[in-house]
Amino acid sequence: MTGSSRRSIVGVAVSAVVWLSAVVVTVGQGGAAPAAPPMAEQIFKNVQVLKGIPVNEFMGTMGVFSAALGMSCEDCHDAGDENWAVYAKDNPRKQMARVMITMMATINKTHFRGRQVVTCYTCHRGSARPRATADLAELYGTPPFGDPNAVFEQAVNAPKADEILDKYIQAVGGAQRVAALKSYVAKGMSSGYGPENEPRPLEIYSREGQRTTVVKTTAGDATTTYDGRSGWIAAPFRPVDVLALSPQEVDGLKLEADLAHPAGIKQALTNWRVGLATLIEDREVQVVQGTTARGGTATLYFDSETGLLVRHVRYNDSPVGRISRQTDYSDYREVAGVRIPFKWTDTWLDGRDVVELSEVQPNVTIDAARFNRPAPPKK
Numbered sequence: 001m002t003g004s005s006r007r008s009i010v011g012v013a014v015s016a017v018v019w020l021s022a023v024v025v026t027v028g029q030g031g032a033a034p035a036a037p038p039m040a041e042q043i044f045k046n047v048q049v050l051k052g053i054p055v056n057e058f059m060g061t062m063g064v065f066s067a068a069l070g071m072s073c074e075d076c077h078d079a080g081d082e083n084w085a086v087y088a089k090d091n092p093r094k095q096m097a098r099v100m101i102t103m104m105a106t107i108n109k110t111h112f113r114g115r116q117v118v119t120c121y122t123c124h125r126g127s128a129r130p131r132a133t134a135d136l137a138e139l140y141g142t143p144p145f146g147d148p149n150a151v152f153e154q155a156v157n158a159p160k161a162d163e164i165l166d167k168y169i170q171a172v173g174g175a176q177r178v179a180a181l182k183s184y185v186a187k188g189m190s191s192g193y194g195p196e197n198e199p200r201p202l203e204i205y206s207r208e209g210q211r212t213t214v215v216k217t218t219a220g221d222a223t224t225t226y227d228g229r230s231g232w233i234a235a236p237f238r239p240v241d242v243l244a245l246s247p248q249e250v251d252g253l254k255l256e257a258d259l260a261h262p263a264g265i266k267q268a269l270t271n272w273r274v275g276l277a278t279l280i281e282d283r284e285v286q287v288v289q290g291t292t293a294r295g296g297t298a299t300l301y302f303d304s305e306t307g308l309l310v311r312h313v314r315y316n317d318s319p320v321g322r323i324s325r326q327t328d329y330s331d332y333r334e335v336a337g338v339r340i341p342f343k344w345t346d347t348w349l350d351g352r353d354v355v356e357l358s359e360v361q362p363n364v365t366i367d368a369a370r371f372n373r374p375a376p377p378k379k
């Protein structure tokens with residue numbers, strides 16, 4: 001092992017330590033510690049470089065690789081969802097990827113004062129072989145539309161975030177009605193992407209600061225829970241039956257819960273800033289960004305005319321680049337005087353789900369156990 005690769009590993013370990021201290025602060029503020037997520041090397045057999053990061057973040061880095069190189073898992077692994085042991089086997093391409101992780105970390109450390117400006121995506125842009133020569137056809141063609149920058153600062157002529165957030169609360173029903181919607185239970189269907197993904201029944205249990213989503217797959221329930229402090233995913237065919245999530249991912253679940261009961265939306269994030277307005281499906285949107293308690297980034301897109309939330313993108317840090325996840329909301333309907341989206345599409349680096357609700361029961365009593373650490377999935 002070279003000195004520089006050892007340094008990059010230390011870099012990873014340091015960020016884990018920062019998170020652990022964040023966890024300690026939470027303990028001081030109120031009650032029991034959040035569930036500690038297992039680290040990648042505790043669960044997997046052959047982790048040599050990406051050590052000291054939680055399992056779900058490690059899996060996120062695999063999504064970063066797949067997206068950056070335009071590959072699927074099978075391109076680097078002799079895969080099979082049901083047998084995680086085969087992922088441990090090495091081959092030349094996987095070893096090349098390890099070399100690349102170290103190279104990338106060294107470039108950032110040596111030339112960019114440790115800022116993560118070069119990632120797999122910077123060079124690869126969706127292909128296995130980065131291009132070395134300018135493409136004249138591309139140079140004179142229409143550039144594809146894309147997100148210019150994941151993280152931005154307040155734009156000079158943009159309105160203040162408070163204005164846009166106030167308008168949003170007004171648009172969904174006003175502060176009073178929003179505050180009166182204390183809980184709801186929703187039912188609907190969730191469809192994966194691709195022909196083999198049949199729609200599956202879905203249930204959502206939501207109350208202020210807590211949220212549980214259950215998708216009833218043929219192989220068993222896939223449950224995501226945020227109890228107000230910790231977050232878990234319990235789903236079939238995962239490397240860990242009931243996985244405690246990483247701090248930034250827990251922050252993301254908290255934000256979802258906060259968006260479902262948005263009375264306190266202004267406290268949901270800090271360091272709010274508003275970027276330049278942009279377009280989503282030909283409609284102008286205001287782009288508002290904030291930072292989560294543990295340093296994740298979230299961007300909210302509000303329709304300039306209706307004031308409604310149409311998109312939400314979250315970016316969590318990882319040693320190989322940000323892990324992004326996007327939700328697009330539509331079909332707002334009134335429930336107890338509050339407009340909530342009945343349809344949304346969830347997109348992440350290696351998958352996509354479409355959710356359509358069929359009924360939402362407002363202000364029902366939900367058994368507190370619904371928000372406990374979920375049980376392992378069973379058929």
Ligand code: HEC
Pocket residue numbers: 043044045046047048049050051062063065066069071072073074075076077084085087088089093094095097098239350
């Ligand atoms: C570009 C190549 C590449 C792609 C694509 C890729 N991986 Fe990996 N994977 C790696 C490398 C490299 C490691 C080892 C990392 C290390 O040693 O720190 C690894 C390790 C793993 C491990 C740990 C195995 C063990 O027991 O040690 C799992 C599980 C895994 N990958 C799953 C996936 C999944 C699921 C996908 C698709 C979403 C995926 N990978 C896509 C390169 C890749």
Ligand code: HEC
Pocket residue numbers: 065069093094096097098100101102104118119120121122123124128129130320
């Ligand atoms: C500074 C630019 C740069 C960065 C950053 C970078 N790569 Fe690469 N990568 C390359 C180049 C160039 C090649 C092709 C090398 C060749 O043709 O011999 C390559 C090749 C590869 C290959 C072999 C592809 C094949 O055809 O089998 C893998 C796998 C790979 N990179 C993974 C990664 C991963 C994972 C990351 C992020 C951790 C990453 N790379 C970051 C430049 C980069």
